[in-house]
Amino acid sequence: MKLNTLTIEQARDGLQKKEFTSAELTKACLTRIEETEPKINALVTQTAEFALAQAKKADEQLAAGVDLPFLGIPIVIKDNFSTKGIRTTASSKVLDNYIPPFNATVVQRLYDAGAVMLGKANLDAWAHGSSTETSDYGSTQNPWNTDFLPGGSSGGSTASVSADQAIAAIGSETAGSIRQPAAWCGVVGLKPTYGRVSRYGVIAMGSSLDSPGPITKTVKDSAIILSVLAGKDPKDATSSPKKTDDYISACKEKVQGLKIGISDDYFNGVEKDVTKLVQEALKEFEKLGAVVKNIKLFDPKYAIAVYTIIQRAEVSSNLARYDGIRYGYQREKFREEAKRRIMLGTYTLSAGYYDQYYNKALRVRTLIIKNFAEAFKEVDVIIGPTSPSTALPLGASKGHPMFGEMADVLAEPSSIAGLCGISIPCGFAKNGLPVGLQITGPQFAESLVLNAAYAYEQTTNWHEQKPNL
């Protein structure tokens, strides 16, 4: 068995039992990266030497009997997370030469837990997108079919995990950027509740929305990473002081009595294959003892408008700092998508328009939050397709002024409300591309969501299938 194809759970087990070393595990991943990068371009920066040095240290600690949750396990990290001494670009030429003097909290927690970092994963520049095609370092290709997109903005992270370049990856989601590429690449992507994981050191996109989270091969692996990342960070004033749970124990096979809500609006405009597979999955949930109930949710089409305004307004503010003075290049290096979003954001915040657009969007946001609160009085979780389609072909995002926001319609409502959600594989469409379903829960209900996801996952073997790369 090739070591790079292991899950976190299997790798931890093998390392503890001394069946192999972290150096061997890391080298297997580096070999796979070398083989596959020309085909999928998942990484902006490779850090082989750094990784091998970390692996060496991990092996010394393993030999000494040290027990850390991630000791010696190789991962890739989305390139919008600041990594001290290692180039961080957010996939934009504006930061082509930027070397952060500090680690993002997520990165520091992973290092402290013993992680080995293989490289920085590709993304849509500044995380503005749902395809990874707007990266200034070339698009990433989907490992299931390299003529297709991996989704985005965390497309490099999901492609890397899908191709078994890394044992797991870290991504971030503002609305859909973890869940959608996870669905398109056939892997597990968890968007934690806003504030569950620290945003310190993440290159900001939408400050009231950004949520760092794990991208993994299995649901249990997702819980393992969440355990390392979750929790209050004094460096992030928006991080929540709420107690964290035992996410790993939450992965149980029982969902007897779980109330699942489905909303017809969330199946509007969804491809037939995708709908069929999600409905089959719902039948599996019923077999496990869950109860499926129809609920009425706020029409997701309004969420597109709300999200477009709030996100682009926050983007215009967050990208104001890039002026080439303290770091990076000047604003001429912004490409089309960034400029477009900055301009729309500036417009909606400008004098005379603030109330009509930005303030209005914030009020509709309140309605969306109330709507979910009402729904969660009737049901425990909400299930639906993650994305209206399977992966789209390369080039699909070009020239479309709202591609990202339109593609993420099914993720936007829960993101606007700051809820948690997970995308898990639920089968393959006739075109051979993976399909994902998403399970959404109330704020801080990650345990419930992980439980439901794990129970379903264990009745299938979707997670054991690998692309033919």
Added chain:
Amino acid sequence: MKIDVSHIAKLSNLQLSDEEKKKFEKQLEETLDYIKKLEEIDTENIPPTNQVNGLENVLREDIPSPSLPQDEVLKNAKTTHNGFFKVPAILEK
């Protein structure tokens, strides 16, 4: 609905070519048309939500602690002067 693209570009501190201005004007108007859908929704007496997890005034004790070393902070700057960042002139004599 006409957007003054030159004005927005100035507010955004972005320099656009004439070609870009034309292209963005059309695309921005398309986007604005779409987001106007929100006017269909009644938000009378509904307060805006800025912060979704209800946190307010998150403070810490006023105790200074080590920050980044000055030389590290200056490392990424294109030009520095006597341990300072150098900025373009903003005040005229």
